[in-house]
Amino acid sequence: MQVEPSGVAFMGVSGPDEWADPIEEALLTEKLDGWRFIAADQLQDTATIRLVSATDEEPSDMAVSAAARQQGLRYLLHGEVLQATGHEDRKDKLIVSWRLTGLQPGAESAGMPVTIDEALIQQRYPHLLFLPNVAERTRQAAILETKRLLAANVDRQQVKLAAPKLLPGARAVRRGNALARSGNWPMAEKVWNEVLQKHPRNPAALINCAVAATARQDFTLAKQHVTEAVRRSALSPVNQSLAEETLVWIELRQRDYHQAFDLPPPPEGWLISRGD
Template sequence: MLAGCKTTAPVHVWQPPQLAAEPAGVAFMGISGPDEWADPIEEALLAEQPLRWRLIAAEQLESPSNIRLVSGFEEEPNDVAVSAAARREGLRYLLHGEILQATGHEDRDDKVSLSWRLTGLHPDAESAGMPVSVDEALISQRYPHLLNIPDVAERTRRAVVLETKRLLTASVDRQQVTLASPRLSPGSRAIRRGNELARSGNWPAAEQRWQQVLESHPRSAAALINASIAAAARQDFTVAKERVTEAVRWSAFSPMNKSLAEETLFWIEMRQRDYHNAFDLPPPPEGWLISRGD
């Protein structure tokens, strides 16, 4: 039992865009909702655009008077007028935003829920939509650097911008991974020292410590499991799967290690799929070991 203890550590991994749409030119229709929330988010998205996308404010496609002549609302551009102008500019989508909920009171946590709709302008440009919801808990987990901003509303708006970009472009996500933390097996003290380094975010040093254990104890399932995660953290998934497959082999008589090794193999392959999807890469040369699909 003491040979199969576990601990956790944070690791950053790539995630594919949440909306299945090819990067393209977009007519940005703006955001409907309270101006104090909508306007800063609109300005930030136009100033700091998602990678490989081109957002153009609808008002810039034609003169504002031409667009608003056929609008149902005085200040909002009309889809029909903008669509025609967008096609002439070679754009493929319209992007709409709508704030569904926004709180900004000092006596309670801020929360913003915003619905995005991406409308295709061509038959091969599929439409899609997804909500974005941001509160202090999400900011603490995903964007801790924003906690340095003293104004709660401002850091919430910035988090909304970052969450919106995740819909359209690959992003880095922080996850907790499970590490083997043996107590009585050979090299266990050095393995646990590597775990401490990983928990502090120093994955290169942690991997070096686990590799030193493997030089003396090449059949250490715990060191192999942890070293496989370190390889995945630097996107060397081929080495990661080789190591964890070895861990499965050498943990036949340790049910806890075997279970953790199999779970780690699944986690590594899912992260490899995310990485390939994020950057539109073909399947790896060795293929997919435990999952199916292109």
Template sequence: MTVCRSPALLFVFVALALSGCRMGVPIHVWQAPEIESTVGKDLVVAEIAGPKAITKPLQEKLVATAPKDSGRAMKITRAGDLKAHQTIRLVSATSEEPSDIATMSAAKQAEYDYVLRGEVLADRRPESIKAGDKRLTLSWRLTELGDDQSTGGQPILIDRESAIERYPDLAFVADEDELLITAAARDTFRLLAPSIQRDEIALAIPYAMPGSRAVRAGNIAALNGRWGEAQQIWSEVVDKHPTQIAALHNLALAAAAAQDFTTAKTLARKAVRRQPTLRNKKTLVWIELTQREYHRAFGLPDPPEGWFVTQ
């Protein structure tokens, strides 16, 4: 049997053993509102322009499903339910619908904070294409009712495939209009409140080093969403095998998954000091950027430890 004694190959083997490979794993992180945070505020949803078969249930869905959890709660009222509704009717653009100006005036009188105006945009694709690919396109505009009005807008486009990808539970909704309307309401709240988005991170996969098999077992747990179990496994490996940098790296990501960013950065910086590879440096940057987005989403002050790598 021929044994390869090439120093170059030996160096490659040692490098792989130390750094390992990478494994993409999904993780859910918080992102800031895409237009402006209306958390803790009172909003009026104006009459949405477009086909009534879509706009009426969409407006009702927005009111019924407004976020109520801590850090995201807001109050939403239909324009037609304002106490000043009769006043709105006097200056309506038509006999059936209040004008935007009238809605904003009545909302301001009632001391609401914002008016959300929307329009369902026409699908101008050929009928042959629309028949097999139904979609819903919306244009939203948010207006603040303070002394200095600030307005922001954002389009939303929803089709069945993208809706189910973001919200897997909608795969069980048989009615396509209901699916699109529900997804549109959820996407609308992403414009106004912190929301969770799916990201992907790279876990280290070590080989040949002590504790490598256990680290890989933790990776499988994380891949299946069992981050608590993975964190426990990696923590035990780090305690038993301090030279197992892959476990330290992955443990930092587990802390970030739990929104414990202070611990995550401490572990990630330790991994960089012990093994300043590009992977470890990128992970430290990702953790701090994710922490910044978390603080921005919820309006939090800078962390006590400050920012290390993102200024």
């Protein structure tokens, strides 16, 4: 989550207690660099919080937000177990969706799913494979993966941007590329979109806008851009090859997203790969 560590009002984790409780306990008892977690029921003015609770057992986001702001907390964090299996006779899988809501000016909101299965445990947490109980090692991995989500780390995806030299708007496209390399993707996407407004057939701008849309998880728009780029690149083998490679990359990222949230195939279907 691309936010600065700070004070958080922790709403806990919704879902089965055997999965939610260990994650809650770990976040409240184990320190994370820069983060300060306070359970919702530990905030001041708890009587007011209970008065406007969504249920008798659980306070509402609105009630906790007011108390959290008064104490200078910057975010509200809530987790939800979307899928959990704990059977010893088959592969285990756990999906937890996290929502971080900004409470103060300049505090951006963010959300991210955490998906735990045996493949991820083998890759990132092989030491947990010594735990004989499948459900227990999945719970432990979920705690580590949640900490990783909040800790300072980067999951890099390497993708090639189109860099035209002779096409109309080429200089602006390259300027957008420089912004993207510096980390300013919102401004880069704005520049590429401005090129498309003036030169809607520019395949390089279409390709780069598709990459930017994928980064925002707008896969429908990304595929629209890149399929148009494939069509517009019929006379340019270099751009056509890059557009086709980008289409494959976009669909792989979309598949990861659908798998994380256990979503059905998109309405337009899978364009370049088969499967559910």
